[in-house]
Amino acid sequence: MASRGRRGGVLVREDEPRRDEWAEQQAPAQQGPVLPPPPPVDYGVFMQGLVQATQTQAHTQAALQAQLEAQICLDGAYKRCTAGKS
Template sequence: AMASCGRHSTQAREDEQRRDERGEQHAPAPQSPTVLPPPPPVDYGVFMQGLVQAMQTQAQTQAALQAQLQAQAQAPAPVP
């Protein structure tokens, strides 16, 4: 009987620890100084390339949209 009681109490403690860990994952404790890991070194060349590519594609889509709008505006309106 004593052994079973001991097992139950240790299981309960483990469950409490698991609950605490889950809670810490949801809300990082403010008192811990190292909440965020140090940022990895960023290769700014690759980063800028991606940024420029994104801007270029955006400009291309905008130009295509403008061309479509201009074509629609230039096209004679269908007379009802």
């Protein structure tokens, strides 16, 4: 009924598929054309773009913060905005 296979003494039943057969059954079938690999990445250019995006985000965030503070002052919270700013 059960026999010892070549896998370090692991019992394998004859009516059960082996692990490699099971993996083949579980692998999804490829659909559509096979695409070529992507081109190599120039990490210097990538890092330059990342730094620029980070700086732009920091500037945008600072501008939005200043705009929010100005809007609060215009909405009638003048005393709160000017408290401690002399």
